[in-house]
Amino acid sequence: MSKILEIENLTVSFDGFKALNNLNFSMEAGELRTIIGPNGAGKTTFLDIITGKVQPTEGTVTFKGRNLAKMSEHAIARFGVGRKFQTPRVYLNLTPRENLELSCNRTKNVLGSLFRKQSSGERRTIAGLLETIGLVAKADIEAGLLSHGEKQWLEIGMLVAQSPDLLLVDEPVAGLTDEETFQTAELLNSLAQSHSIIVIEHDMEFVREIARQVTVLHQGTVLCEGDMDSVQSDPRVIEVYLGHSDDEEEAA
Amino acid sequence: MAYFFALGGYALAMHTNLQLPEGQMPEFFMLYGVSDLPIFWKPFASFPFTAIAIFTVPAIIAGLLGYLIFRNRIRGVYFSILTQAALIVFFNFFNGQQKLINGTNGLKTDTETMFGVLMSSPEAQIAFFRASVLLLVGGYLLCRWLTSGRFGRLLIAIRDDESRVRFSGYDPTGFKVLVFAISGALAGISGALYTAQSGIITPSAMEVSTSIEMVIWVAVGGRATLVGAVIGTLLVSYARTFLSEEFPAVWLFFQGALFLIVVTALPDGIMGLIRDQLWPFIQNRLGLTPVVAFPSLVDPEVEYEHQQLESEEKS
Numbered sequence: 001m002s003k004i005l006e007i008e009n010l011t012v013s014f015d016g017f018k019a020l021n022n023l024n025f026s027m028e029a030g031e032l033r034t035i036i037g038p039n040g041a042g043k044t045t046f047l048d049i050i051t052g053k054v055q056p057t058e059g060t061v062t063f064k065g066r067n068l069a070k071m072s073e074h075a076i077a078r079f080g081v082g083r084k085f086q087t088p089r090v091y092l093n094l095t096p097r098e099n100l101e102l103s104c105n106r107t108k109n110v111l112g113s114l115f116r117k118q119s120s121g122e123r124r125t126i127a128g129l130l131e132t133i134g135l136v137a138k139a140d141i142e143a144g145l146l147s148h149g150e151k152q153w154l155e156i157g158m159l160v161a162q163s164p165d166l167l168l169v170d171e172p173v174a175g176l177t178d179e180e181t182f183q184t185a186e187l188l189n190s191l192a193q194s195h196s197i198i199v200i201e202h203d204m205e206f207v208r209e210i211a212r213q214v215t216v217l218h219q220g221t222v223l224c225e226g227d228m229d230s231v232q233s234d235p236r237v238i239e240v241y242l243g244h245s246d247d248e249e250e251a252a
Numbered sequence: 253m254a255y256f257f258a259l260g261g262y263a264l265a266m267h268t269n270l271q272l273p274e275g276q277m278p279e280f281f282m283l284y285g286v287s288d289l290p291i292f293w294k295p296f297a298s299f300p301f302t303a304i305a306i307f308t309v310p311a312i313i314a315g316l317l318g319y320l321i322f323r324n325r326i327r328g329v330y331f332s333i334l335t336q337a338a339l340i341v342f343f344n345f346f347n348g349q350q351k352l353i354n355g356t357n358g359l360k361t362d363t364e365t366m367f368g369v370l371m372s373s374p375e376a377q378i379a380f381f382r383a384s385v386l387l388l389v390g391g392y393l394l395c396r397w398l399t400s401g402r403f404g405r406l407l408i409a410i411r412d413d414e415s416r417v418r419f420s421g422y423d424p425t426g427f428k429v430l431v432f433a434i435s436g437a438l439a440g441i442s443g444a445l446y447t448a449q450s451g452i453i454t455p456s457a458m459e460v461s462t463s464i465e466m467v468i469w470v471a472v473g474g475r476a477t478l479v480g481a482v483i484g485t486l487l488v489s490y491a492r493t494f495l496s497e498e499f500p501a502v503w504l505f506f507q508g509a510l511f512l513i514v515v516t517a518l519p520d521g522i523m524g525l526i527r528d529q530l531w532p533f534i535q536n537r538l539g540l541t542p543v544v545a546f547p548s549l550v551d552p553e554v555e556y557e558h559q560q561l562e563s564e565e566k567s
């Protein structure tokens with residue numbers, strides 16, 4: 001297998017504050033990688049870099065063999081990176097079906113959007129996706145009326161509709177019920193069969209559910225990497241993260 | 253939008269001003285001692301050229317301006333400030349250029365001719381009125397087409413969350429430029445028709461207050477609806493004609509008050525009022541209950557409260 005994403009010596013500073021500090025990271029095509037780390041560790045910034053929202057101060061990001069520096073957000077998205085945001089961002093005034101159509105559309109230029117009709121293949125993909133994310137019954141109401149969990153799923157559906165090679169999923173189960181969390185884990189596990197995925201999450205229960213390889217970020221660098229068991233037993237990780245998280249779980 | 257409006261008006265006025273015997277020039281040039289027709293005037297002698305220029309010139313300028321603004325991701329308040337600043341630049345330019353376009357005095361069309369017919373004659377005025385109605389319908393249909401379907405949904409998405417659209421693989425710049433250019437074109441056409449019917453175009457059509465007035469039309473009718481913009485324009489312009497004739501002194505106060513009322517009490521304008529108050533009321537009276545397709549979305553407690561309130565109102 002080949003590397004789908006390689007990041008070398010990445011540093012991002014905001015007015016001197018290094019949100020990411022000399023970070024190295026790589027993952028194989030087809031992998032499902034989980035990234036954990038305490039608040040402010042730089043996880044969201046890491047995704048901002050890959051998707052072109054923030055430019056690196058130093059270092060390179062290589063995706064499918066191509067350096068992403070200076071590519072604009074929409075070009076990176078078309079090149080095969082799909083992203084779900086930490087707080088769900090779906091188009092509230094459109095219906096779930098229309099949200100999916102928008103992402104699924106293959107010709108994303110002005111003229112294509114004006115004149116090209118939707119193909120029957122696209123329509124089928126969307127119907128299938130609505131099924132997968134469990135929104136068939138609510139496909140034609142405004143997305144603003146959906147519950148928080150349904151919005152999270154709709155946004156995951158929008159990612160898949162883009163048919164990207166790499167899915168970046170930022171905190172998909174934040175604010176979900178246990179039941180919904182479990183379903184989300186199942187959804188991601190089934191998506192992992194055909195996509196490379198990076199999942200960022202705080203919820204350790206959930207991480208245990210999906211994790212194969214885990215990367216721990218701390219203060220903008222990779223603290224350690226490995227399978228769930230070895231990461232959990234790493235004393236440094238326990239110190240910065242798991243201890244803290246266990247407290248939270250007990251409190252909850 | 254006001255400068256695109258004025259550009260269309262000037263294009264038409266230049267055409268009518270050039271309906272002269274061979275070798276003659278519009279009168280005002282003499283006043284400033286200009287003996288050669290400025291180059292950019294020449295093609296406006298031709299009607300087909302003028303007809304096309306009325307919408308293409310504003311569209312191209314709007315497109316260029318839009319491209320510069322949108323590519324640099326300028327939005328919201330900064331976008332408004334920038335367009336108003338551009339307006340002042342245009343205004344000052346048109347005002348100052350006596351030798352090119354008669355400066356502050358503007359160009360008169362009522363004493364000029366088109367196809368040999370005097371512009372202020374009843375025939376010409378009726379023809380222009382018919383053209384206005386037709387083009388209004390055409391413009392409405394064009395906008396309808398644009399805002400429905402896939403393109404329209406994308407515009408909604410861009411309006412609601414522009415940066416999200418980028419991460420779905422779209423570049424919003426092109427879409428915004430196109431829409432801006434089309435609205436420039438429509439403004440140009442309406443400027444030409446306005447000039448033909450009012451008899452004169454002056455740089456005052458480009459004053460900031462004119463462009464605020466246009467915003468008031470839309471605000472009164474209802475933002476984000478096409479019919480609303482049409483209704484608002486008709487109503488406010490009619491009120492303006494009526495009030496400024498009857499009480500010239502208070503018209504401006506009325507306009508200001510109208511804007512304040514709409515912004516504070518009727519944010520969705522007349523269309524919003526019809527949609528949210530009048531329509532449900534009529535439905536209620538006719539015994540039609542709105543169809544609730546997804547009962548699960550209606551919170552039973554909220555529903556109960558509504559019923560309580562209604563029964564309280566009745567008693």
Ligand SMILES: Nc1ncnc2c1ncn2[C@@H]1O[C@H](COP(=O)(O)OP(=O)(O)OP(=O)(O)O)[C@@H](O)[C@H]1O
Pocket residue numbers: 014017019037038039040041042043044045046086
């Ligand atoms: N645009 C910015 N300007 C300045 N500082 C920023 C900016 N974006 C992020 N930061 C800082 O960078 C650090 C990392 O932020 P980031 O959002 O990546 O953390 P995170 O790991 O996603 O945290 P969380 O778990 O809360 O989502 C934070 O200290 C944040 O304040």
Ligand SMILES: [Mg+2]
Pocket residue numbers: 043044045086
């Ligand atoms: Mg984050």
